[in-house]
Amino acid sequence: MLAHDQDSLKRTPLYDLHVSLGGKMVPFAGYDMPVQYPAGVLKEHLHTRAAAGLFDVSHMGQIRLLPKSGKVEDAARALERLVPQDIVAIAPGRQRYAQFTNADGGILDDLMVANFGDHLFLVVNAACKDADEAHLRANLTGDCVIEPLADRALIALQGPKAETALAKLCAAAPGMKFMDAGPHEVAGFKCFVSRSGYTGEDGFEISVPAGDAERLAKLLLENPDVLPIGLGARDSLRLEAGLCLYGHDIDTATTPVEAALEWSVQKSRRSGGARTGGFPGADKILAHFDNGASRRRVGLRAEGRAPVREGALLFAGEAGGAPIGQVTSGGFGPSLSAPVAMGYVPTPLAALGTKLFAEVRGQRLPLTVAAMPFVKNTYKR
Amino acid sequence: MTTTLYTSDHEWLAIDGDVATVGITDYAQQQLGDVVFVELPKVGRSLKKAEAAAVVESVKAASDVYAPVTGEVLETNAELAAEPALVNSDAQGKAWFFKIKIADKSELGGLMDEAAYKAHTA
Numbered sequence: 437m438l439a440h441d442q443d444s445l446k447r448t449p450l451y452d453l454h455v456s457l458g459g460k461m462v463p464f465a466g467y468d469m470p471v472q473y474p475a476g477v478l479k480e481h482l483h484t485r486a487a488a489g490l491f492d493v494s495h496m497g498q499i500r501l502l503p504k505s506g507k508v509e510d511a512a513r514a515l516e517r518l519v520p521q522d523i524v525a526i527a528p529g530r531q532r533y534a535q536f537t538n539a540d541g542g543i544l545d546d547l548m549v550a551n552f553g554d555h556l557f558l559v560v561n562a563a564c565k566d567a568d569e570a571h572l573r574a575n576l577t578g579d580c581v582i583e584p585l586a587d588r589a590l591i592a593l594q595g596p597k598a599e600t601a602l603a604k605l606c607a608a609a610p611g612m613k614f615m616d617a618g619p620h621e622v623a624g625f626k627c628f629v630s631r632s633g634y635t636g637e638d639g640f641e642i643s644v645p646a647g648d649a650e651r652l653a654k655l656l657l658e659n660p661d662v663l664p665i666g667l668g669a670r671d672s673l674r675l676e677a678g679l680c681l682y683g684h685d686i687d688t689a690t691t692p693v694e695a696a697l698e699w700s701v702q703k704s705r706r707s708g709g710a711r712t713g714g715f716p717g718a719d720k721i722l723a724h725f726d727n728g729a730s731r732r733r734v735g736l737r738a739e740g741r742a743p744v745r746e747g748a749l750l751f752a753g754e755a756g757g758a759p760i761g762q763v764t765s766g767g768f769g770p771s772l773s774a775p776v777a778m779g780y781v782p783t784p785l786a787a788l789g790t791k792l793f794a795e796v797r798g799q800r801l802p803l804t805v806a807a808m809p810f811v812k813n814t815y816k817r
Numbered sequence: 818m819t820t821t822l823y824t825s826d827h828e829w830l831a832i833d834g835d836v837a838t839v840g841i842t843d844y845a846q847q848q849l850g851d852v853v854f855v856e857l858p859k860v861g862r863s864l865k866k867a868e869a870a871a872v873v874e875s876v877k878a879a880s881d882v883y884a885p886v887t888g889e890v891l892e893t894n895a896e897l898a899a900e901p902a903l904v905n906s907d908a909q910g911k912a913w914f915f916k917i918k919i920a921d922k923s924e925l926g927g928l929m930d931e932a933a934y935k936a937h938t939a
């Protein structure tokens with residue numbers, strides 16, 4: 437067993453529930469989190485794709501941006517100084533995927549931004565939340581009150597049975613579409629619900645007051661379709677869905693264009709758009725949009741059964757030559773029963789179908805550049 | 818008559834004369850979780866004691882299986898290569914990894930019997 441200092445780890449409001457459910461607790465982003473339950477990663481993964489999985493993502497940061505003017509558009513305009521997304525265009529009750537960028541065009545964190553009518557609601561990564569909060573305070577204090585919501589848990593309910601499971605406790609759930617977000621009562625608790633997630637499945641993310649989190653999780657778990665799912669399956673699910681893990685697939689050295697996240701940058705912020713640029717690293721990111729980037733994140737499928745994992749070097753040929761790139765996430769995809777990976781390669785080698793090799797334990801294993809998501813997503817658009 | 822011995826790295830060896838059948842223990846498979854891939858050594862390969870001999874991978878991670886003794890690989894388990902999940906269902910039976918010809922029986926002296934291994938994993 438890995439030794440770790442239990443005392444220094446934080447606990448989410450669902451910690452006791454994880455332990456009572458037999459969760460195997462491991463340190464993750466400063467929290468003691470369940471990596472799996474007795475069912476195991478494989479069954480948890482497959483159950484989420486077949487029915488519904490409940491994930492504790494309370495370690496993630498929840499931050500409210502309250503416009504000092506009282507007008508949400510002012511908070512949106514202010515946030516646009518930090519992200520290349522069109523925040524102004526997010527309609528009330530909707531959310532959008534975004535990235536905080538740095539002066540070099542790299543990514544400081546990726547996040548969700550929702551318009552709650554009179555303020556913006558942000559969900560950021562656990563490992564980055566303190567830095568994100570400081571970044572917001574340093575840059576937006578003139579326009580916004582920055583309010584971290586430390587007293588809320590976050591529960592994700594994902595999978596084809598998520599809607600019916602949540603509908604029993606929240607009448608509004610079935611009427612929501614992918615990326616709808618807003619305050620709703622769930623089992624009488626004052627929640628913020630969004631129809632989104634990190635698995636490629638239809639599903640919901642539910643922000644709930646910390647004191648109500650365990651009761652809500654237990655109510656959801658009373659449904660036999662819903663099983664608790666640990667971080668292990670969360671990772672294999674998002675990998676099959678082709679979704680980036682911050683600090684691995686995207687970081688301060690990757691631009692949104694290199695990361696193949698162009699879809700997340702709206703035309704209004706690109707060259708020739710109504711509010712072009714004006715975010716950190718805009719020169720570099722817009723140049724990548726206009727002229728292309730020299731490398732690109734791609735999906736990779738192996739020909740054999742050996743998983744190709746993070747850090748594996750990529751080569752153009754079966755022997756010799758310098759590495760041309762590196763795998764940033766990789767493992768076994770339980771729904772495909774095959775290895776899947778993603779990594780960065782020179783743009784001329786990023787075309788679908790390109791044959792590459794990954795070095796694993798001294799051997800070069802054949803790979804093919806493949807479309808992502810690896811498993812078709814089932815969002816309710 | 819076979820004797821089963823254990824290493825502190827959670828391999829088991831069933832010893833029959835100068836041949837040892839090697840696998841990973843039930844305790845080890847529980848720690849690993851769902852096994853999705855195994856890589857076995859080539860037949861004929863000479864292994865040194867404690868050298869990485871095989872690989873076992875779960876959804877989460879890859880782990881080495883070490884040669885518990887020095888010797889030559891005589892046979893590998895093709896059934897296991899085709900069905901890695903056998904490690905989870907029958908770690909100390911059908912899921913043997915390889916058979917090795919023991920070069921120096923004195924190396925067995927440092928291994929644990931079942932009672933000692935149970936104490937080691939308690």
